[in-house]
Amino acid sequence: MKVALLGSGVMGSAVLSSFVRADGVTHVAVTDARAGHAREVAERHRGGAPVEVSGGDDNVAAVSGADVVVLAVKPQHVPALLAQVADAVGPDAIVVSIAAGVTCAAIEQALPAGTAVVRVMPNTPATIGQGVAAVSAGATASGDHLDLVELLLAGTGLVVRVPEEQQSVVTAISGSGPAYVFHLIDALAEAGTAGGLPRALALRLAAATVAGSGAYAQTSGEHPALLREAVSSPAGTTLAALEVLDDRAVRAAYGAAVRAAARRADELAAPPGGRA
Incomplete structure (x- = not known):
């Protein structure tokens, strides 16, 4: 072939x-x-x-x-x-x-x-x-x-x-998704550096944590909400951090980002003068 x-x-x-x-x-x-x-x-x-x-x-x-x-x-x-x-x-x-x-x-x-x-x-x-x-x-x-x-x-x-009609949403999640993950890694590493870690170590920790968590989520078969709960001890550090993320509406921001990327993908797929 x-x-x-x-x-x-x-x-x-x-x-x-x-x-x-x-x-x-x-x-x-x-x-x-x-x-x-x-x-x-x-x-x-x-x-x-x-x-x-x-x-x-x-x-x-x-x-x-x-x-x-x-x-x-x-x-x-x-x-x-x-x-x-x-x-x-x-x-x-x-x-x-x-x-x-x-x-x-x-x-x-x-x-x-x-x-x-x-x-x-x-x-x-x-x-x-x-x-x-x-x-x-x-x-x-x-x-x-x-x-x-x-x-x-x-x-x-x-x-x-x-189905091809789902390709815009796929683009928004997995096509553009690596950029969202790199954004997260960069943010975690910057926070680690601000907390006193050497920059190279903070970046290694952030990248390895994201990679390992993704692999664990993919292989465990558990819903990510359950995996999140397993890390969240009562009155512990993780819950303190998650409360901040919820207060800042990070989940909603991800949803809005995916919808914006999907809309843009639809626009790129539309022929001049009208929709496909």
Whole structure:
């Protein structure tokens, strides 16, 4: 199976790491407007797997004969890229987009009728295999198409299926979510530094606490409210801190932030002159 990866930025490189380990992949052709960069990315992923990885800037050549075509460029560059490669997309190829806010319908309109399109919202922790990717089927994408995309993305972390109309909320939670978590880590570290800890130690403590708590929440099977209660001794330090967070309406602020991000995602997905 040949995969064409059009775009080799942060997310393109992250999914490439998964592609070269996926069963059935024999060749990944990586392209970028910066041909030298694409070749460097390809070189880093050669070896360790029976997969040929090539790099360059010829999108049409990469797409020709590809079983899967992955759009990993910035959203504003997708229309021009599709116009360039549409005629080279094979009738049985799957086109996978990881470009935020670009709908399946918009991609389908630029491709030969009946082309299977799958939309994916990944996030940056995919770079270390601990990301989240939500996949949605376009009009003609089947369960088998989604199975294949999930197989290709398995090395990036958690992969879930959602209806495309839920992609804006997914973007607001897991797509933008790492920034909220980094914001929290930075705030905790700053507070630790203000309390007298060396800055480097405060940052290590904050990052490790967030990482460990997230892993614990994911593996324990308990509702996070119960996990929170287990840490909160009567009249203890944790309850004193949580009272401040409740007084400052931090929970409500997170809800408002997610709603704002989802609205913005909807705006980005809307075609000029109207909604999709």
